[in-house]
Structure formats: structure tokens, C-alpha cells
Amino acid sequence: MTAAVLTLLLHLPTPTPRWTVVDFWASWCEPCQVSAPFYEEQSKKWKSQGVVFVGVNQDDDPKTQQKWLAEHKSSFSQIYDKDHNIAHRLDVDTLPRLLIFDSKLHLVKTVRGFRLGERQVQLEKDFAELFSKENTRGETKKMVPSVPKGE
DSSP states (O other): OOHHHHHHHHTOOSSOOSEEEEEEEOTTOHHHHHHHHHHHHHHHHHGGGTEEEEEEEOOSSHHHHHHHHHHSOOSSEEEEOGGGHHHHHTTOOSSSEEEEEOTTOOEEEEEEOOOTTHHHHHHHHHHHHHHSTTOTTSSOSSOEEEOOTTO
């Protein structure tokens, strides 16, 4: 997928952010519900470093997404993925799924699932390594898949 297509699909600002974190979620997904406050906190923490979070909702009915977001405020953009087109184009087959793109919109990290505790601490370390001011390239050396233990 080209950077231009990805920018249009995710409604990204131009110029492209230094980092784009895309959270695929659904209101019925329990791990998604657990991860939401963490990603909200992280989006605020890293915003000044040029990191943009985007939520991509996978509910079958947009009213379900709207109801959930009314109860659980989100400071970052949320997109309703009608017919799951964005998920299919990015090969998202499980929820929650987090995709991290560099400034050239190259996929540099994918995270399947979410758990509080050790998993959350590891994600915080990963974010710090990727998003720190010292990482001026806005990209990493390679894609680093991250899958919870037992999956």
C-alpha cells in the first residue's frame, strides 16, 4: 500500500506525522477495552514528539462505536472502518492490533493483543525507544513483531 493511500485511509494530517500509531479495536473486544485508557495516556504523552494516534473501529454498526466513544472519551482521531476495508488492506486479522508507522509510512512495528502488567510495561519501553527525541530518523531499522506470550 502506498503512503498516499494510507494517508487518505487514515485521514492523516500533512505533512505526515513523525510516527503514526494505528489502534484497531472494537467495543465488544475485552482486551481492546483494557488497552483504550493506556493508548489514550500514551497519545497524550507522545503528542509533543510528533506521534499521532488513530483508532480504527471494527464494530459492525457505527452506532455501537459512537455509544462506546461517548462513554469512553478519546482525544485522538477515531475512524469507523465500514466493511472492515482498512483492516483487510493492512492484513489485520485479530483485535486488538496496533500498527506503528514511521514518517514515510513504513510499517515498523505490529503488536497483537494487549495485557496489563508485564505486557504494558514492555509496550511503554518500546514506545520510549521509538518515539524519543534521540530517534530523529522517524523510523527504525526493521519491523519488530510483538506477540503476547501464549499466542
